[in-house]
Amino acid sequence: MPTCSADELVRRVPDCTKAASESGDLLYFPSESYVFQENGIDFHIRHCPALLQKPTLPAPDFSQPPEKDKEKKRDPFAPPYVEKLVIGELEEGDGEAQYVALLNKYSVVPNHFLLVTKEYASQSSAPTPSDLAVTYSLLQAGQRAGTEIFAFYNCGEQSGASQHHKHLQFLSPDAGGPPGGPPIERLAQAAPKPFSLSQLPYAHYVYRLPSFAVSSQPHELLHIFANGFIRLLDLVFETLRRQPDPIYGQASYNVLLTLRHLHIIPRMREAHKLRETGDELSINALGFAGMLLVKSEKELEAVRKEGISVILRGVGCERIDDAEIAPQITEL
Ligand code: B4P
Structure with missing residues (x-):
C-alpha cells in the first residue's frame, strides 16, 4: 500500500476516484442540489433518488460491544481493503502509519474520502488530539493544493454514524457543499473562548483555532486540539445533562473541522420524524x-414544509443560553 505525505494523499484523490469509479469499486449516485435560506443561512438540500438503490447495510448495534456486532457483518474499514478504494497510508514522521485514507464507496459528491484508524477503534470514542491534528494536516494540504476541504466526525449512537470502526470524513465545498464551507465560516468576530451563534436554533459550540494553526506542523497542534476539544466536550456533557430528558451516559455528537474552527453539536436523536410523511429523516x-x-x-x-431549523433542532439539543457556559455571537 502506498505511504504518502498529506500533500501527496490529497493530490491522489481525484485520480483514485476516477480509477475506482471506472473499475466499479466506487458507486456514484447522481443528485441535484437546491438552496434554501433560513435565518439568513443558506442550506443545501441534496436530492438523490439513486440512493434508494443503495444496498441497505445493517445498522450497527451500538448497545453491543463492537466485537459482537462485528461478528454479524464485515468491517469495511479493516484490511484487506478493496484495493481501488485505497488512497494511501498517511506518513507520520519516522513512526509506523496509524491511518489509512479510503475513498467513500458510496459517493454522492465527488472526492469524498475517509481517514480510518489502522488499528480498530470505536466510532463511539472521542477523536483524539492526534486524530484531529492529522485530520487538520489534510485540510492544510487541501489549502496548499488550492482545494478547500472540511472534515466531519459522527460520534455515537444518535450521531448518524453507520459504521463502528473509527473514521473521519472529508468533503470539499467545491464538490457540493455550501460555498465557503459550513455556515459558521462566515463569522468574522474575535472569539477568545468557545462560543455559539444566536441564529442557530440548536445547541452547538465553536472553538476558534489560533491564526498560527494553519501554518503549523501537526505535532505542534496536539495541545491546541487537546485543550480545544476537551472544552467543547465539557459543554456537550453539560448540555446533555441540562436537557428536559437529561442524558448522563454515552454522549452522541457531531464534529466539524475547518481550517479556522472546531465545531461540536450534541445530539439527542439520530433522525427526525417529518410531519408531512411520518417518515424518519x-x-x-x-x-x-x-x-x-x-x-x-x-x-x-416534506423537508421544505417542515423547515430545516425545525429538523436540526429536532435531532439536536435545546440551547442553553447561559453566558457562563458559552457566550453568544449574534452576527454571521
Ligand atoms: P447514507 O446512506 O446516509 O450513508 P451512511 O453510510 O449512513 O453515511 P454516514 O456518513 O451517515 O455514516 P458514517 O458516519 O458511518 O448517505 C450516503 C452517502 O451520502 C454517504 O457517503 C454520506 O456521507 C453522503 N451524504 C450524506 N448527506 C449528504 C449531503 N447532504 N450531501 C452529499 N452527500 C451526503 O459514515 C460511513 C461512511 O463510510 C459513509 O460515507 C459511507 O458511504 C462510507 N462507506 C460505507 N461502506 C464503505 C466501504 N465498504 N468502503 C468505503 N466507504 C464505505
Whole structure:
C-alpha cells in the first residue's frame, strides 16, 4: 500500500476516484442540489433518488460491544481493503502509519474520502488530539493544493454514524457543499473562548483555532486540539445533562473541522420524524454543515414544509443560553 505525505494523499484523490469509479469499486449516485435560506443561512438540500438503490447495510448495534456486532457483518474499514478504494497510508514522521485514507464507496459528491484508524477503534470514542491534528494536516494540504476541504466526525449512537470502526470524513465545498464551507465560516468576530451563534436554533459550540494553526506542523497542534476539544466536550456533557430528558451516559455528537474552527453539536436523536410523511429523516454531521440529503421528491417537499431549523433542532439539543457556559455571537 502506498505511504504518502498529506500533500501527496490529497493530490491522489481525484485520480483514485476516477480509477475506482471506472473499475466499479466506487458507486456514484447522481443528485441535484437546491438552496434554501433560513435565518439568513443558506442550506443545501441534496436530492438523490439513486440512493434508494443503495444496498441497505445493517445498522450497527451500538448497545453491543463492537466485537459482537462485528461478528454479524464485515468491517469495511479493516484490511484487506478493496484495493481501488485505497488512497494511501498517511506518513507520520519516522513512526509506523496509524491511518489509512479510503475513498467513500458510496459517493454522492465527488472526492469524498475517509481517514480510518489502522488499528480498530470505536466510532463511539472521542477523536483524539492526534486524530484531529492529522485530520487538520489534510485540510492544510487541501489549502496548499488550492482545494478547500472540511472534515466531519459522527460520534455515537444518535450521531448518524453507520459504521463502528473509527473514521473521519472529508468533503470539499467545491464538490457540493455550501460555498465557503459550513455556515459558521462566515463569522468574522474575535472569539477568545468557545462560543455559539444566536441564529442557530440548536445547541452547538465553536472553538476558534489560533491564526498560527494553519501554518503549523501537526505535532505542534496536539495541545491546541487537546485543550480545544476537551472544552467543547465539557459543554456537550453539560448540555446533555441540562436537557428536559437529561442524558448522563454515552454522549452522541457531531464534529466539524475547518481550517479556522472546531465545531461540536450534541445530539439527542439520530433522525427526525417529518410531519408531512411520518417518515424518519436521518441526519449526520453534514446536516449541521448546512447540507441535508433526501432520497425522493416527496421527502424533499416534506423537508421544505417542515423547515430545516425545525429538523436540526429536532435531532439536536435545546440551547442553553447561559453566558457562563458559552457566550453568544449574534452576527454571521
Ligand atoms: P458514517 O458516519 O458511518 O455514516 P454516514 O456518513 O451517515 O453515511 P451512511 O453510510 O449512513 O450513508 P447514507 O446512506 O446516509 O459514515 C460511513 C461512511 O463510510 C459513509 O460515507 C459511507 O458511504 C462510507 N462507506 C460505507 N461502506 C464503505 C466501504 N465498504 N468502503 C468505503 N466507504 C464505505 O448517505 C450516503 C452517502 O451520502 C454517504 O457517503 C454520506 O456521507 C453522503 N451524504 C450524506 N448527506 C449528504 C449531503 N447532504 N450531501 C452529499 N452527500 C451526503
